Structures are given as C-alpha cells and as structure tokens.
Amino acid sequence: MYKINDNYQKLPGSYLFSTIAKKVNAYSEANPDKKIIRLGIGDVTQPIAPAIIEAMHKAVDEMGHAETFHGYAPDLGYEFLRSAIVKNDYQARGCDITVDEIFVSDGAKSDSGNIQEIFAQNNRIAVCDPVYPVYVDSNVMAGRTGTYDPETEMWSDVIYMPCTMENNFVPEFPKETPDIIYLCLPNNPTGTTITKDQLQGWVDYANKNKAVIIYDAAYEAYISEENVAHSIYECEGAKTCAIELKSFSKNAGFTGVRLGYTVVPKELKCGEVSLNAMWARRHGTKFNGAPYIVQRAGEAVYSEAGKTQLKEQVAYYMKNAKAIKQGLRDAGYTVFGGVNAPYIWLKTPGEMTSWEFFDDLLARANVVGTPGSGFGPSGEGYFRLTAFGSYENTLAALERIKML
Amino acid sequence: MYKINDNYQKLPGSYLFSTIAKKVNAYSEANPDKKIIRLGIGDVTQPIAPAIIEAMHKAVDEMGHAETFHGYAPDLGYEFLRSAIVKNDYQARGCDITVDEIFVSDGAKSDSGNIQEIFAQNNRIAVCDPVYPVYVDSNVMAGRTGTYDPETEMWSDVIYMPCTMENNFVPEFPKETPDIIYLCLPNNPTGTTITKDQLQGWVDYANKNKAVIIYDAAYEAYISEENVAHSIYECEGAKTCAIELKSFSKNAGFTGVRLGYTVVPKELKCGEVSLNAMWARRHGTKFNGAPYIVQRAGEAVYSEAGKTQLKEQVAYYMKNAKAIKQGLRDAGYTVFGGVNAPYIWLKTPGEMTSWEFFDDLLARANVVGTPGSGFGPSGEGYFRLTAFGSYENTLAALERIKML
Incomplete structure (x- = not known):
C-alpha cells in the first residue's frame, strides 16, 4: 500500500x-x-519592453521553419544567454563567474524551491524573519524543519534571524550555527538591504562555519545606493560558500514569461563533491530547459x-x-x-x-x-x-x- | 557544516x-x-505548426501592451488551456475528468521527475524494464531505491518488470507487490503498447493492492490501433489509483516550447488525504506556471x-x-x-x-x-x-x- x-x-x-x-x-x-x-x-x-517583444517575435518565426527550428535546449541553457549573463551581470562587476557556472531555469521560484534537494535532510537551515515563504515551505516538504508550534508560528529545527525595526531589519549571526543560510537581499518583504561590508561578514561567517549561503538576488535591479553589492560574488571568498539565484521577473517584467538562473561556482565543494556537478545532474534529470523563445527574450534584456x-x-x-x-x-x-x-x-x-x-x-x-x-x-x-x-x-x- | x-x-x-x-x-x-x-x-x-505560430505571435503582442499584458499565471494553469484539455483529451473519449484535476506544467520531464516528491520515502517502486530513465533516477535522488549492483545494473529496492521479446514487451504483474507503478504506454523505448483490456488489468491490480499508477502517456498521439487506450481514465476505476502525465512535445513538437500537464483525480486519496491537494500545494510552492505565450500555444493545439x-x-x-x-x-x-x-x-x-x-x-x-x-x-x-x-x-x- x-x-x-x-x-x-x-x-x-x-x-x-x-x-x-x-x-x-x-x-x-x-x-x-x-x-x-x-x-x-x-x-x-x-508591458514587456519593445526590444524584448521584437526578439520574441523573431524567435517565434524561427520555430516555424525547419531550418531554424529549435528542439530540446542544452541542459544548462543556450550559450548565447549564458554568455550575456556572465558578461553583464558578473564580469562587468568584476566577478569572476564563467559560463559553465550558470544554470538557466524557468524562474527563481522553481530554483529556490528545488535547490534544497541537493542537500542532506539533516541540515539546519537559517532564514531571515520575515522572508519569502518558499525557503521554509520547500524545506518543510523535505522534512527538514522539525515540528510546527502554532502558538509561536515557528518550526523547531529552523533558525530564525529576526529582522525588525529594532535591528534596522539587518539579520544578526544566529546563536546556533546553521548549515544552510538563506539570504534574500534586497529583502522581500521588508525592502531593506545591507551594505557590502555587512555582506562580506556573512561570507566570512559561512566560510568559517562551513555553511552554504543561498543568496536570492531577485531584486538586485532596484538597488539605488552605492555601497550595496549587486551580487554576492562581489565579496571575497563567496565562490567557496555561496549559490546565487536570479530572476528576470522584476528587472524585466517576466512574471508571465518565466526565466531565471542559478549560479553554482565550481569552487563550491563539500569535501570532494562539486555542487556544480550535482545541480547539473538535477537539471539534466528533472528539467528540460526554458523555452527557446524565452531564452531569446532573456538575451534581449542585455541588448543596448x-x-x-x-x-x-x-x-x-x-x-x-x-x-x-x-x-x-x-x-x-x-x-x-x-x-x-x-x-x-x-x-x-x-x-x-x-x-x-x-x-x-x-x-x-x-x-x-x-x-x-x-x-x-x-x-x-x-x-x-x-x-x-x-x-x-x-x-x-x-x-x-x-x-x- | x-x-x-x-x-x-x-x-x-x-x-x-x-x-x-x-x-x-x-x-x-x-x-x-x-x-x-x-x-x-x-x-x-x-517546425511548429502554422496555427500555433500564429497563436504565439498574438500572445507575444498581448504581452507588449499594458491592457493585455499577463503576469503570474494561475497556479494550475490558465482556464482556457485546461478547458481545452478536458474537452479534447478526456470528455471526447468519455473520461470524466474536470478542469480542477488538470495541472499545467513546463513539460512531462519535470512532472515525471517531481511527482515522486508527494510520496513517502519508504514506497517500493516498480518500473517496466527498459523504460525512460527519469523514473528510476529521480527515485534514486530521493533515496528510494536501495543499493546499486554494478554487475546486474539493478537497484536493490526497485521492482523491475522485464519487457523483452520473450513476453512481447508486455509487463507482467510482479512477484513482490509494489506501492508505486510507473507505466509508460506506448512504451519509450520499445515502442510497444498493451491493449485496453490489459491496461484494465493493471488498474484492477492497483486498486486491489492499494498501489498508485504513474501513467506516462507522452506518446498517446501515435496510437494507431483500435483496442488501445489513449488515457488510463478510459479504464474503470482508474480515478482512484492513477495519475496521468501528458506532454505536448511529441504530438505538437513542443520539445523546445515546453508544455505538459498532469492529471490528479480528486478521487485519488490515501486515507483521507487528497493527492490532488498535495500536488496543488507542490505546484503552488515550487512552480510559477508555464509562460502565457506557451499556454496560448497549447490552446492552439486544440483549434480546428x-x-x-x-x-x-x-x-x-x-x-x-x-x-x-x-x-x-x-x-x-x-x-x-x-x-x-x-x-x-x-x-x-x-x-x-x-x-x-x-x-x-x-x-x-x-x-x-x-x-x-x-x-x-x-x-x-x-x-x-x-x-x-x-x-x-x-x-x-x-x-x-x-x-x-
């Protein structure tokens, strides 16, 4: 049964x-x-910007002719899109991220829900409180959060990092040491963020404690202040401790177009095991790529x-x-x-x-x-x-x- | 750590x-x-058929204007697509499947990889041998398959149902009783299938043994013989034991467009727990819908x-x-x-x-x-x-x- x-x-x-x-x-x-x-x-x-609409029409036409038709996409996404991402989102900011560290997906919600799968069940997760509910919910589904107390509305095995008026919504290093730390910066829902120096502190903390940071940068395009990092890889040492999730939903209005990507650096290893290889295996086994038309739309995001x-x-x-x-x-x-x-x-x-x-x-x-x-x-x-x-x-x- | x-x-x-x-x-x-x-x-x-190309161009245009722009899709997919699916793939065949039993997704590979998540780890799975590798691989990742024997290339906790020349590639009821039975019919890779009566036998077997059937009907459009079921819901009692996976990849050439759907009947219950509600929760938490443009393409598949x-x-x-x-x-x-x-x-x-x-x-x-x-x-x-x-x-x- x-x-x-x-x-x-x-x-x-x-x-x-x-x-x-x-x-x-x-x-x-x-x-x-x-x-x-x-x-x-x-x-x-x-509405979707004209340059992107134009790129999608062109891609739709390509799909209508045998010579330019596109079937299954490459496992990690088309090279044209991954190159544009690397060039614009990383190299332009001095971050040494390469094309084979980029995994194109159908959006950051899928990635933030699925990323926990490559970790063992007995990891302790830490989350900012409040934060985007998918981090905790997807870990509940995986049996990683212990029991729920309806009184406090807290899970016994989740480490909460309160972000309130009292601490200017800046998470503090928790008393218990977590294994996996979710950081969404700028934060959803508080709209606040931390300085680059403060983020460097988290990277150092993670490396010292052999924790991994799941860094959700979905709102990066809205950063207006100078001393705020656009990517966690602007911090030294982030490649040995951090995975970054990115979305096209908010910077390009793709909530109904569906596109995102995840960066898993090759230097990120648990003992001898490469997390980049694990995520590639997950992508190759349970996902079949974002639509060609949508990947072309993503490429147009980076056009002049x-x-x-x-x-x-x-x-x-x-x-x-x-x-x-x-x-x-x-x-x-x-x-x-x-x-x-x-x-x-x-x-x-x-x-x-x-x-x-x-x-x-x-x-x-x-x-x-x-x-x-x-x-x-x-x-x-x-x-x-x-x-x-x-x-x-x-x-x-x-x-x-x-x-x- | x-x-x-x-x-x-x-x-x-x-x-x-x-x-x-x-x-x-x-x-x-x-x-x-x-x-x-x-x-x-x-x-x-x-190439993608002209009627579908036309629908996609129209949808791209809609996305370019504020009045017709579409953001996040409804959790289970747009009503226009789910209605078309119900009408053409089920009601037309006398299957009593309703709109709220259809879950639109980005393809059958994702669905066949993800569906195992709603089941406990200690279920025994049965698979046709040979078959599409995602069923076993996604269960390996979930820790459900025991140990691998490189000699026999078999997993200790998987029940294999050999399909060879000797049995005309028709799976037989296994000696050990499985909890979850994957059936891909017409079969990938053997290209063979079973009669409607034989499928009815599997439905009866599953209901009797309180097993659930994951029925992958990705190749349904290629059925040319009369006495072969196009959907498992053509069999009596299937709604209490079967989940059906469908793809648009093979019937409409959507391998690079990405669209599929899963049917989880409301009558499918484990004790008091509705699997339809569980899959809805999974969809709502870890997925954000197929692109609007792609769902319109799916609708056009059912146009005259x-x-x-x-x-x-x-x-x-x-x-x-x-x-x-x-x-x-x-x-x-x-x-x-x-x-x-x-x-x-x-x-x-x-x-x-x-x-x-x-x-x-x-x-x-x-x-x-x-x-x-x-x-x-x-x-x-x-x-x-x-x-x-x-x-x-x-x-x-x-x-x-x-x-x-």
Missing part, C-alpha cells in the same frame, strides 16, 4: 498568495461594484535597447515606491524599504495584526496588500505594499488609504 | 542523453567532415486548424517509422515498435552489446541511435531508433545501415 510524504500535512494552511487570492476573490464576488486595487502579490503590470528600456521600467516602479513611502508617511504611518527595492514595509496602525489590517484595507479602501505575518512570525504587525502597480492606481490607492 | 544529499553520489554515470551528446560531440570534433544523422534522442525536427496540421505532422513521423521498420527488416534486423509509437526497437546483431552497436553505428554509418541498455538492464542487446528525423535523413540513415 502506497504512503504519502506526510511532511506536506505539517504545512499550516495554504501558500500565502493562494490565500490572499481566495480572500480577494470572495470579497470581489460579494462586492462586484467595488474596484479593487492590487498592491499585494509582487506581480508587475508594465533592452537595457535602456528596462532602466526606464525600473525607474517607473521606483517612482511608485517613492510616492507610496511619502504618501504613507504623510498619513502618519511608519514606513521602511522603497529605496533599494520595490517594496514598502509599514507598521500596522495601533494594535492591529497583519491580517486584521489586510481585511480592513480590503473592506474599507478596496486595496490589497500582503500581511507581514505571512512572511514569518517577526512579520506580525507589519504589512507589505508593492510598487508594481500602475502609477495611476498607486496614487488612487494612496488617496483611499489616507481617507481611512 | 553542511551535508549534501549523498543519494546523488549513488547514480552511476551521467544522464543517458548527456552521455550520448558527449560521445557524438567527441566523434564530430575528431571527424569534422562526416555528416552525422541523429536518430538518437527523441527530439522532433518538424491546429488539429489538422498536427495530424499531418504525426503522419509524417509515422511514415518515417514505417520506412525504418521495413528497411531494417529488409536488411535482416529483428525489429519491434513503430506502429503505435515513433520508436523502432531492434535487436542488436550477433552478440553485440547495446553500446558496442552504438559505437559501431556512429563510427561506420555516422548514425546516432540510443543504446537499449541505457533504459534498463533488460534493454541490453537492443537499440532504439527514432522516427523524429526528416524523411530525407531517415532514408539516408537507412541506406547507410543497410551497407554495414
């Missing part, structure tokens, strides 16, 4: 954004006349026209971020983020919990945000708004919030 | 098709003047024009299959398959092993095939050729093989 993976049964409730979608749909059906503004899920709204157009797109969202931050401040809220990230992180007013504020905002302002507690226990009492709406909707949402 | 998943170290050698690619590249570099014909990897060569064009495409490949089968027979080979599948399965001549025949064929005829032993120990002494080449190349390859 077959048995299920009962770690799944340990997961409390459903995935955060599925829950939000259900709540919004229910409200919407009950109140069909209300115009809801969504600043909840981190989904972009601006693409770069110019995407710089404007990022600036558009950051204008929203600025407007939200200022607007909320004017309305008396305590706000963070929005400088190096498209997320605004606010303290819920009074004694309201995150979900209470979510319900209130949905019912009275018809604005959807994301409850901070959905990102971890230390997110309780906070709330996330995204800058990914249209400028008009963003201003309209602010007007409604100010009226509360 | 972090530890790796050492199940990966148990995997012998690299993934079959990576090994073949390396061998062919090495030969090609050493013999740049030789024109190699590839009938090895099951990759298609015909799409259906007509793809019927021609399948016929084109089956004409190749017929030519290969007849040509090899004329040359004195013992051949199977090619009637309900695009694969020809042949007995290697004399006492040659599969890899010896591979090397010989590459060196003397410059034709690439796939060694049968790469699909499992009972594949030793057999060899797979695919009908996915162009007609011209297929005939040219046959001429060369006949000259050996």
Whole structure:
C-alpha cells in the first residue's frame, strides 16, 4: 500500500498568495461594484519592453521553419544567454563567474524551491524573519524543519534571524550555527538591504562555519545606493560558500514569461563533491530547459535597447515606491524599504495584526496588500505594499488609504 | 557544516542523453567532415505548426501592451488551456475528468521527475524494464531505491518488470507487490503498447493492492490501433489509483516550447488525504506556471486548424517509422515498435552489446541511435531508433545501415 510524504500535512494552511487570492476573490464576488486595487502579490503590470517583444517575435518565426527550428535546449541553457549573463551581470562587476557556472531555469521560484534537494535532510537551515515563504515551505516538504508550534508560528529545527525595526531589519549571526543560510537581499518583504561590508561578514561567517549561503538576488535591479553589492560574488571568498539565484521577473517584467538562473561556482565543494556537478545532474534529470523563445527574450534584456528600456521600467516602479513611502508617511504611518527595492514595509496602525489590517484595507479602501505575518512570525504587525502597480492606481490607492 | 544529499553520489554515470551528446560531440570534433544523422534522442525536427505560430505571435503582442499584458499565471494553469484539455483529451473519449484535476506544467520531464516528491520515502517502486530513465533516477535522488549492483545494473529496492521479446514487451504483474507503478504506454523505448483490456488489468491490480499508477502517456498521439487506450481514465476505476502525465512535445513538437500537464483525480486519496491537494500545494510552492505565450500555444493545439496540421505532422513521423521498420527488416534486423509509437526497437546483431552497436553505428554509418541498455538492464542487446528525423535523413540513415 502506497504512503504519502506526510511532511506536506505539517504545512499550516495554504501558500500565502493562494490565500490572499481566495480572500480577494470572495470579497470581489460579494462586492462586484467595488474596484479593487492590487498592491499585494509582487506581480508587475508594465508591458514587456519593445526590444524584448521584437526578439520574441523573431524567435517565434524561427520555430516555424525547419531550418531554424529549435528542439530540446542544452541542459544548462543556450550559450548565447549564458554568455550575456556572465558578461553583464558578473564580469562587468568584476566577478569572476564563467559560463559553465550558470544554470538557466524557468524562474527563481522553481530554483529556490528545488535547490534544497541537493542537500542532506539533516541540515539546519537559517532564514531571515520575515522572508519569502518558499525557503521554509520547500524545506518543510523535505522534512527538514522539525515540528510546527502554532502558538509561536515557528518550526523547531529552523533558525530564525529576526529582522525588525529594532535591528534596522539587518539579520544578526544566529546563536546556533546553521548549515544552510538563506539570504534574500534586497529583502522581500521588508525592502531593506545591507551594505557590502555587512555582506562580506556573512561570507566570512559561512566560510568559517562551513555553511552554504543561498543568496536570492531577485531584486538586485532596484538597488539605488552605492555601497550595496549587486551580487554576492562581489565579496571575497563567496565562490567557496555561496549559490546565487536570479530572476528576470522584476528587472524585466517576466512574471508571465518565466526565466531565471542559478549560479553554482565550481569552487563550491563539500569535501570532494562539486555542487556544480550535482545541480547539473538535477537539471539534466528533472528539467528540460526554458523555452527557446524565452531564452531569446532573456538575451534581449542585455541588448543596448533592452537595457535602456528596462532602466526606464525600473525607474517607473521606483517612482511608485517613492510616492507610496511619502504618501504613507504623510498619513502618519511608519514606513521602511522603497529605496533599494520595490517594496514598502509599514507598521500596522495601533494594535492591529497583519491580517486584521489586510481585511480592513480590503473592506474599507478596496486595496490589497500582503500581511507581514505571512512572511514569518517577526512579520506580525507589519504589512507589505508593492510598487508594481500602475502609477495611476498607486496614487488612487494612496488617496483611499489616507481617507481611512 | 553542511551535508549534501549523498543519494546523488549513488547514480552511476551521467544522464543517458548527456552521455550520448558527449560521445557524438567527441566523434564530430575528431571527424569534422562526416555528416552525422541523429536518430538518437527523441527530439522532433518538424517546425511548429502554422496555427500555433500564429497563436504565439498574438500572445507575444498581448504581452507588449499594458491592457493585455499577463503576469503570474494561475497556479494550475490558465482556464482556457485546461478547458481545452478536458474537452479534447478526456470528455471526447468519455473520461470524466474536470478542469480542477488538470495541472499545467513546463513539460512531462519535470512532472515525471517531481511527482515522486508527494510520496513517502519508504514506497517500493516498480518500473517496466527498459523504460525512460527519469523514473528510476529521480527515485534514486530521493533515496528510494536501495543499493546499486554494478554487475546486474539493478537497484536493490526497485521492482523491475522485464519487457523483452520473450513476453512481447508486455509487463507482467510482479512477484513482490509494489506501492508505486510507473507505466509508460506506448512504451519509450520499445515502442510497444498493451491493449485496453490489459491496461484494465493493471488498474484492477492497483486498486486491489492499494498501489498508485504513474501513467506516462507522452506518446498517446501515435496510437494507431483500435483496442488501445489513449488515457488510463478510459479504464474503470482508474480515478482512484492513477495519475496521468501528458506532454505536448511529441504530438505538437513542443520539445523546445515546453508544455505538459498532469492529471490528479480528486478521487485519488490515501486515507483521507487528497493527492490532488498535495500536488496543488507542490505546484503552488515550487512552480510559477508555464509562460502565457506557451499556454496560448497549447490552446492552439486544440483549434480546428491546429488539429489538422498536427495530424499531418504525426503522419509524417509515422511514415518515417514505417520506412525504418521495413528497411531494417529488409536488411535482416529483428525489429519491434513503430506502429503505435515513433520508436523502432531492434535487436542488436550477433552478440553485440547495446553500446558496442552504438559505437559501431556512429563510427561506420555516422548514425546516432540510443543504446537499449541505457533504459534498463533488460534493454541490453537492443537499440532504439527514432522516427523524429526528416524523411530525407531517415532514408539516408537507412541506406547507410543497410551497407554495414
């Protein structure tokens, strides 16, 4: 008789954004006349840039002719895309990363969910709290997190690194030594980040403790300050301790196009075993490449026209971020983020919990945000708004919030 | 100190098709003047059908305008695609499958590699031998297969169901009772299949023994005989014991477009636990949907024009299959398959092993095939050729093989 993976049964409730979608749909059906503004899920709204649209049309045409048709992609991704990534995202920043260290995928969500598979079950993971829920959830599914305490909303075997107002949202080295450290910087959801020196501290800590860092740089394109690293490989020694995850979703609006990549340096070894070889094996066995059309779209991100157009797109969202931050401040809220990230992180007013504020905002302002507690226990009492709406909707949402 | 998943170290050698690619590249570099014909990897060569190209262009245009832009897709896939699947692949065949039982993915390789995650580690799996290597390899990575014996090339905890000339390539109920049964029908690599009555026998067996069947129907479009099921849900009782995997790679040439789906019926339950809910949770946590453009391409597969064009495409490949089968027979080979599948399965001549025949064929005829032993120990002494080449190349390859 077959048995299920009962770690799944340990997961409390459903995935955060599925829950939000259900709540919004229910409200919407009950109140069909209300115009809801969504600043909840981190989904972009601006159309794909013209240079990328052009590249996709060209690739679609190629697929329609036998001489230019493309079947299965190379295991790690097309050379044209991996070269563009290496040149623009690494060599241009002085990082010595090579083409065979780049693994093209269908997005950073898949990679951040799957990367834990190449590690043993008995590793202790450490996560910033609050943070993107996939890190913990995927480790729960793998049986790596112990038991869940509904009271504290914490897992017995997860090391939480609280990031709150009290420590300026900067994680501190934990008391217990972790084996795998997830860092998402700029952070989702707090929108804050750390300096390059502080990141160097984490690299040194990982090397000293023989821990591995899973570095999620999905929001790298939104960094505006000088002393912030765009890649962990800007830090010395990172190649022996860090895996970097990158997404095209936020810098190029690819949430519905689906493309990402993971960097696993060849120097990253556990004893004699190369993690690069392990991830290559995982890719070769359980994945069949990102679509050719999408990989060509990714290449166009790095074209001169693409770069110019995407710089404007990022600036558009950051204008929203600025407007939200200022607007909320004017309305008396305590706000963070929005400088190096498209997320605004606010303290819920009074004694309201995150979900209470979510319900209130949905019912009275018809604005959807994301409850901070959905990102971890230390997110309780906070709330996330995204800058990914249209400028008009963003201003309209602010007007409604100010009226509360 | 972090530890790796050492199940990966148990995997012998690299993934079959990576090994073949390396061998062919090495030969090609050493013999740049030789024109190699590839009938090895099951990759298609015909361009994407016009109706699908048109749909993709339209979807690319939509992505370029704010009003029609699409961000994150719904967790399980777009309703328009899931409805088309239900209507054409199930309702039209009298199978009572509903939209919320369909999970759209980036392809059947991902799904067949990932589906084992929702099961406990201590399940015994049974596989046809030979078969598509991903079933066993993904279970090795999960630590479900015991130890490997290099002598027999078998895993201690895997139940092998030999499919050879002696039993007409039809798997028999194993002596030990399995928990999870992988069936790929029509079979890759043997190209053979079983009757609907025989499949009903497997469904009854699974229900009686509380086993679950992972049914890979990737080659369903190539079925030409009357009494063969196109879906396992044509059998009575399949909804309480079977998960079905489907691919668009072979029926629509999507190997480089990437689209597939999995059916997990709501009636499939382990005690009180719904496997449909588990797979939904996995999808929601570790996957972010297939690209919008690709899902629109999938929809076009079911349009009237799409259906007509793809019927021609399948016929084109089956004409190749017929030519290969007849040509090899004329040359004195013992051949199977090619009637309900695009694969020809042949007995290697004399006492040659599969890899010896591979090397010989590459060196003397410059034709690439796939060694049968790469699909499992009972594949030793057999060899797979695919009908996915162009007609011209297929005939040219046959001429060369006949000259050996």
